[in-house]
Amino acid sequence: MTDKTKNKKTGQASTQSGAQASAVKKGKRNAAATAAKTATRGRRSNTPSAATRTTKQAAKSAQAKNAEKAKAGKPKKPKLVRDSFTMPKPEYEVIDAIKARCLRAGVSAKKSQILRAAVTNLARLSDASLARLIQNLAVIKTGRPKKSQ
Secondary structure, three states: OEEEEEOOOOOOEEEEEHHHHHHHHOOOOOHHHHHHHHHHOOOOOOOOOHHHHHHHHHHHHHHHHHHHHHHHHOOOOOOOOOOOOOOOHHHHHHHHHHHHHHHHOOOOOOHHHHHHHHHHHHHHOOHHHHHHHHHHOOOOOOOOOOOOO
16 A cells, blocks of 8 residues: 655655555654564564574583583593404304303303404404414305305
8 A cells, every 4th residue: 555645844745655654644753664663563583683693602602511521521432333244153153152151150241242352352463373363264255145945
């Protein structure tokens, strides 16, 4: 809706929206600002106010400080890697035998713990001893075994 009004100072006619025209009639100085406020009244702005932004920034920095304190107290967990392998059945059964020995000793052990202990012990060997152990192993075909019928 537009109204034709005359500017009191210049006497020129202008076309204005209803809100702007009413603002001019009421003698308000900044009619455009009033019209803009009236047009946006009831709608929320997508941009946060400066006070909201600073409050959020302060909260984020506090969270970051708390996270750093928590990290400083706890040792960092090692990244885990999942892998699969193929081994002969008799060697696989040795893992079960070692699990049973651990249970008799009063310690519960998982397959992954047993393999990790074996790798740790292999790492302690000299290069010559390690090479001898690896050469004594039978070479097996890698990949998934065929399904038996």
